Amino acid sequence: MRLRSVVTMLIIGGVFVAVIGFLMWPEAVPVDTARVARTDLAVTVSGEGETRVRDMYVVSAPIPGRVLRIDSHVGDPVTAGETVIARIEPTDPVFLDARSRGQAQAMVRAAEAAKRLAEAAVTRAEAELVFSRSELERAETLAERKAISQRALERAQIDNRTRLAVLAEAEAALRVRTFELENARAMLIVPNGNSVGTNGECCVLLRAPVDGSVMQILHESEGVVAAGTPLAEIGDPEDLEIVVDLLSQDAVRIREGAPAAIEEWGGETALNALVSRVEPFAFTKVSALGIDEQRVNVILELADPPEMWRALGHGYRVEAQIELWRDGDALAVPVSALFRSNGAWSVFVVETDRAQRRTVEIGRRNTFAAQVLSGLDEGETVVLHPGDRVRDGVTVVDRTSLID
Secondary structure: OHHHHHHHHHHHHHHHHHHHHHHHOOOOEEEEEEEOEEEEEEEEEEEEEEEEEOOOEEEEOOOOEEEOOOOOOOOOEEOOOOOEEEEEEOOOOOOOOHHHHHHHHHHHHHHHHHHHHHHHHHHHHHHHHHHHHHHHHHHHHHHHOOOOOHHHHHHHHHHHHHHHHHHHHHHHHHHHHHHHHHHHHHOOOOOOOOOHHHHOOOOEEEEOOOOEEEEEEOOOOOEEEOOOOEEEEEEOOOOEEEEEEEEHHHHOOOOOOOEEEEEOOOOOOOEEEEEEEEEEEEEEEEOOOOOEEEEEEEEEEEOOOHHHHOOOOOOOEEEEEEEEEEEEEEEEEEHHHOEEEOOEEEEEEEEOOEEEEEEOEEEEEOOOEEEEEEOOOOOOEEEEOOOOOOOOOOEEEEHHHHHO
């Protein structure tokens, strides 16, 4: 009986120790895992961009005048040198105040007096010419009879030619005075509400400088404009480029010819583009947080045929992903598996259901993955988003296996 009691106590004690050991045994930490694999890894810089017609032509008024209402509409096709964009006619004269009208009337009276003076000069020159002609005829008759000297005959001829020149001079002066009188009377013309060019005598036609479409009407209604006033913009909507303004520290890493993807433009798929140039001039732009930023315009050229992006137009908003670096066979690890430890990048590698901390060397990285230079091999499993429960040597279990 004593032996049986001892055995029973030993069994009960063993069971108790086993239960305590089971309760105190560390529970496996559920984690998310991923495998280190080779993949096509690219590093990009993103920015908001805007489409624009590469070459925009502004049709402006070459002279001051009244531009008639522009009949063209935005989007209408135009042909270089043929399509009339706008018509400009002369403007009506301005109103005269009392002083200006008095001055103009005085100028008319002065011009009339000058014309009468010129007419009198013509009358006198005609009379003197008649007299010189009769004198020349008498001199010629006397010269035939040898009644006067040859010198006297020549003097009569010179006097006749002089009188002819005086008459021509007087007639020219009369014409000048006549034109001056017309000019003075024109100063008194007042607006009458009718366009000067309605009879078709005077009109300037502005034709399209290039083939394309009307992009914008800047002065649609009829009105008086000054020389140089913009009237319309002409461009080719199929000759688009994309302008993306980036931070200057991002722009210096972009090379010409780099590929880019155009997203969020409204289409179902992203568009392909290439960097045509990075402008050398930076400008200051205030961010949404009120911080002054130095921005640089990066120009992208669409690589896809126009049929894929024909719905795009001038000034449309897009999102651009510009490629800075790419490796088609890079050993990559998810960025969510990385953490800093003692100033170096580290990961937890799952080995025999235990998490083992390992220091790794990281190269290029993007939002989702990082290039592994050393410390990891292809096919190894790493812990994603390691929390404070994951420590070196702790037992872990994949969360997906628990669900299964």
